[in-house]
Amino acid sequence: MTDPLLVELLELARTAAARAGALLRDGRPADLGVAATKSSPIDVVTEMDIAAEKLITGYLSEHRPQDGFLGEEGASREGTSGVRWVIDPLDGTVNYLYSLPTWAVSIAAELDGERVVGVVEAPMRGETFHAVRGGGAYVNGTALRVRPAPPLDQALVSTGFNYVATVRTHQADVAQQLIPRLRDIRRGGSAAIDLCDVAAGRLDGYYERGLHPWDLAAGDLIAREAGALTGGRPGLPADGDLTVAASPGVFEPLQAILEQLGAWHD
Structure with missing residues (x-):
């Protein structure tokens, strides 16, 4: 540099x-x-x-x-x-x-x-x-380098939950429908660390609704520079509606399922 x-x-x-x-x-x-x-x-x-x-x-x-x-x-x-x-x-x-x-x-x-x-x-x-x-x-x-992408049903994915009860209830419904399609879901409690763990190959993917710019700004860049794809809803950047970060090969199928499940709304 x-x-x-x-x-x-x-x-x-x-x-x-x-x-x-x-x-x-x-x-x-x-x-x-x-x-x-x-x-x-x-x-x-x-x-x-x-x-x-x-x-x-x-x-x-x-x-x-x-x-x-x-x-x-x-x-x-x-x-x-x-x-x-x-x-x-x-x-x-x-x-x-x-x-x-x-x-x-x-x-x-x-x-x-x-x-x-x-x-x-x-x-x-x-x-x-x-x-x-x-x-x-x-x-x-x-x-850092992301993990080689597994099939989605073998992917370990992290997420987070909102502090507003009604929003969190919908997020739990999304997770309930998503988890049978994955290896498992983790919930760490820090968006910045989750994004860095994608970068470090410790997670295959991460998604969350309701993030603010300060939650994702540094971690999103770190994940992308390690080879992850990041975004929000299909065709949109990561934002408060939805943030998704994953290895190439996991990103698009994960993003598509989250769109189908309505992970981008309350």
């Missing part, structure tokens, strides 16, 4: 994610509680989500004061540089609240509206995933 701007953005994202990850790992209070709720009483924010986002935005602002931000916990700023940072300071908050290890810091950089850098820091795994547009995907410096 020789583009000095992309080198700079990657290093800033890696440092910010590492610092936020260390804060979350080492600074978690023993009596951690819920600071606020979002879409429902079980869609929670902790004081640590807020502290991690403040750390990330402060660090990035110090080094690139003209950039914009979009963060899960409210960071929003229009920039003038053409660069926007898309930040999930703690993806997997409920896991974190319960001391489960599947949570991550996710930071992506967009240049003129296109994702060019993605970093996902998973402190409890000791893993840092990163990708640069056109430069491949890596974990702890080792190149």
Whole structure:
């Protein structure tokens, strides 16, 4: 990679994610509680989500004061540089609240509206995933590649569920109809880590409805740079209606079944 701007953005994202990850790992209070709720009483924010986002935005602002931000916990700023940072300071908050290890810091950089850098820091795994547009995907410096595609009925696929009860009920119906057509379904609780696990060949595919830009920005780039196909409904990019990521050969049949089952609506 020789583009000095992309080198700079990657290093800033890696440092910010590492610092936020260390804060979350080492600074978690023993009596951690819920600071606020979002879409429902079980869609929670902790004081640590807020502290991690403040750390990330402060660090990035110090080094690139003209950039914009979009963060899960409210960071929003229009920039003038053409660069926007898309930040999930703690993806997997409920896991974190319960001391489960599947949570991550996710930071992506967009240049003129296109994702060019993605970093996902998973402190409890000791893993840092990163990708640069056109430069491949890596974990702890080792190149990533998706698994060779199995037949769909031998594919291991992950998903997630919304925190709104009515939406989650429909998602459970979709999963119930889908699971007989797969090897099995996993539910990890962090979209960023699920996307990275597709990139690392630990999953054959992943799908979820209701993601926000900060949930998928970094992980989507990492998955694609590792050879995965990603999208939403047929012919559309990954978005809040539906996000699908899978090995070539699994992607299209999985996407087609999800369309048939109505995974894109509540």
